[in-house]
Amino acid sequence: MDTQPNQEHGLRHQLSAGQMAMLAVGGSIGTGLLLGSAAAMEIAGPGVILSFALAAFMSFTVTMALGELASVHPAAGSFGLYGELYLNQWAGFISRAAYWAAIAASVGAELLAASTYMAYWFPTVSALIWVVIFSIVLLLVNSRSVGNFGRFEYWFAMIKVVTIAAFIVIGAGLLMTGRVAAQFSSQGGFLPKGWFAPLLAMGFAMYTFGGVEMVVISSGESRTARDIPRAVLITFGVLTCLYMGAIIVLVGVMPWNRAGVTESPFVTVFRHAKIPAAPDIMSFVVLTAALSGANAALYVSARMLFSLARGGWAPPAFGRLNTAGSPQLALLASSYGIVVAIILQKWAPKNAFVSVLGAVLVGMLLSWLVGLAAHVKFRQQLSPDQIAALPMRSPLGAWGSVLGFLLIIVSILEIGWSSHLTLISGAAYIVVLSAAYSLMKKNRSERRM
Secondary structure (H helix, E strand, C coil), rough: CCCCCCCCCCCCCCCCHHHHHHHHHHHCCHHHHHHEEEEEHHHHHHHHHHHHHHHHHHHHHHHHHHHHHHHHCCCCCCCHHHHHHHHHHHHHHHHHHHHHHHHHHHHHHHHHHHHHHHHCCCCCCCCCHHHHHHHHHHHHHHHHHHHHHHHHHHHHHHHHHHHHHHHHHHHHHHHHCCCCCCCCCCCCCCCCCCCHHHHHHHHHHHHHHHHCCHHHHHHHHHHCHHHHHHHHHHHHHHHHHHHHHHHHHHHCCCCCCCCCCCCCCCHHHHHHHCCCCHHHHHHHHHHHHHHHHHHHHHHHHHHHHHHHHHHCCCHHHHHHCCCCCCCHHHHHHHHHHHHHHHHHHHHHCCHHHHHHHHHHHHHHHHHHHHHHHHHHHHHHHHHHHHHHHCCCCCCCCHHHHHHHHHHHHHHHHHHHHHHHHCCCCCHHHHHHHHHHHHHHHHHHHHHCC
């Protein structure tokens, strides 16, 4: 088997390792960590640290497996391409289609969140006006060359990275100097709600790590094959350090049963440290977090639809590039999430954000499962010499992917047990996509005759 990297033709190869990594980091770090971390703490107490540690391990198995495959097959289709190559056409289609539909929907959810944050400074301006303005800006950014896009997202995402890093340093300082009482053993101890509670918070923790797969989606536009392993390692390292550091500080500084009662835990820590204008700073940061997340989601969803079109699973028009090398029609189609989110917000305001996040979680987990299964089959086809010659190797090998696959299945069952609606909607989602697969397979065969 040929293990030499095969560059994807058509897309421009302009992204550096740092830009690829920050794209994934920007897509992963959303408002969930900055505002919603309190929810996970309330479920598991300080034991939420275990939830994040287990999610980090599952993320590690996924990142290493996808990184190894991307070093051999750098392409926008990523896990969908690997599924089609090493599993079957159904796995390749359903993972890409589910991911595209889910991530594109999240664009609208993030833009709605951003418009809500703008009310902090402009309370009389309609949220829809901000949605329109932000949508136009992000569509213009994504329509430019991928090199310009990469530079924009790099610095946009850096705002979140620097803020969380500062939060970790300041929070650790507060704990070490004794200016706040450590909460690890108070309010019922480390596991106040029992050993099972950290598993109940797994859905939140796994969603937080969602986005690591974005780094391999951008591999089709990497400058060189050598940038892919570096980007993968940077992405996992940055996200793990930021997430684990942030959750440990949060649990240490904030009483778990009062986290987020009146404000974001991040604002509380900055206030303890006497940082001036803490609410203003965090309002700006969560705004950029939402916009950066929407920007990255728009990029990867457009590339996923582009990949489906190039593979014959979507109309050919979505596989065309503009003069800047951007799949413009795929980009416009992937902005459908903006309209969907507005409709959900109008007709189901209480369940809109939960509905969108549920779809994103299903799409993400499918991509992880297909990627891990494809990696196992990929490894089975290689000799020891071929494995040694791989541009990037997962240190856990095929067994790591098997373990990661099983842990994700267990987590899905646990999430389904605690939320039957999520399980039912996820099953319905797969049924609908399977029906779409049957239709597209028939049309694909007719076009190729």
